[in-house]
Amino acid sequence: MILEDRAVPIITFVRENKRLEVPDGDHVRYPALENDVPVYCGLWKYANCHGNGLCGTDRVAVSPSTNTNNLTFMERFWLRGDLKKNPNIRLACQVEVYGDVTVDTQCKS
Numbered sequence: 001m002i003l004e005d006r007a008v009p010i011i012t013f014v015r016e017n018k019r020l021e022v023p024d025g026d027h028v029r030y031p032a033l034e035n036d037v038p039v040y041c042g043l044w045k046y047a048n049c050h051g052n053g054l055c056g057t058d059r060v061a062v063s064p065s066t067n068t069n070n071l072t073f074m075e076r077f078w079l080r081g082d083l084k085k086n087p088n089i090r091l092a093c094q095v096e097v098y099g100d101v102t103v104d105t106q107c108k109s
């Protein structure tokens with residue numbers, strides 16, 4: 001089997017000091033959870049919508065935006081207030097990665 005030789009996106013979780021290679025177009029949520037990177041704060045770790053864009057609790061700051069998809073409808077709904085303060089804020093389950101990005105998680109536990 002011949003594997004295509006090309007670069008894959010790297011997500012750098014700044015606070016956690018972790019760098020992860022992910023498939024092109026992958027969401028931030030799954031690699032974060034698989035590597036113990038907290039995207040949910042407090043009780044939202046247990047009470048969330050499991051990546052369906054319905055709870056708005058998995059907020060992370062992702063940059064540069066040129067390496068991600070555009071804001072989804074659900075992100076525009078949940079983040080309408082936060083985006084005025086930080087235009088890089090996204091929902092980890094909605095943001096797709098198409099190049100190297102840095103991610104700043106928003107909670108400490």
Ligand code: FES
Binds near residue numbers: 049051093
């Ligand atoms: S997990 Fe609920 S909006 Fe992302």
